[in-house]
Amino acid sequence: MTTVAQDFKGMGTKAVSLLLKTPVQPTTVRLPVQLIQRDSTQPFQPISKEK
Numbered sequence: 001m002t003t004v005a006q007d008f009k010g011m012g013t014k015a016v017s018l019l020l021k022t023p024v025q026p027t028t029v030r031l032p033v034q035l036i037q038r039d040s041t042q043p044f045q046p047i048s049k050e051k
Helices: 008-021
Strands: 003-006 033-036
Antiparallel strands (some): 003 033
């Protein structure tokens, strides 16, 4: 199973910061995430049509 780790503490900090600043324009915020690939995830291997 592959999961995405998110920094919830960082999200909260950024949310409070934005609330206190009260931006005039809508703002898009992108925070870093980490992809965690588990052992059950395998790279795609196409099936060969040759016999």
